Amino acid sequence: MTNLSDYDEEDDDWAADDFAGIAAYNRKFARRRFIIHAIIVLFGVFIMIAAGFTVFAPYRL
Incomplete structure (x- = not known):
């Protein structure tokens, strides 16, 4: 578990890049x-x- 005091906001944009890649992959297929x-x-x-x-075959519909 990461300590909140060690959290660096500059590392925050990896998720957006990751989700953009997933969206492009989904559009491709x-x-x-x-x-x-x-x-x-x-x-x-x-x-x-x-x-x-x-x-229902025995009932001759």
Whole structure:
């Protein structure tokens, strides 16, 4: 744990640089991440529909 008396305000800007790098990284892969998540969600919806047909198959809807 750092002592507050040792805190140097000039070292305070590392977090902003770090978060800027994270934001640029996220923008770089945003489209790929969106496509992957869309595929996963659509696959999940398909599984739910298939499960519904399986459960209600004996009732001849």
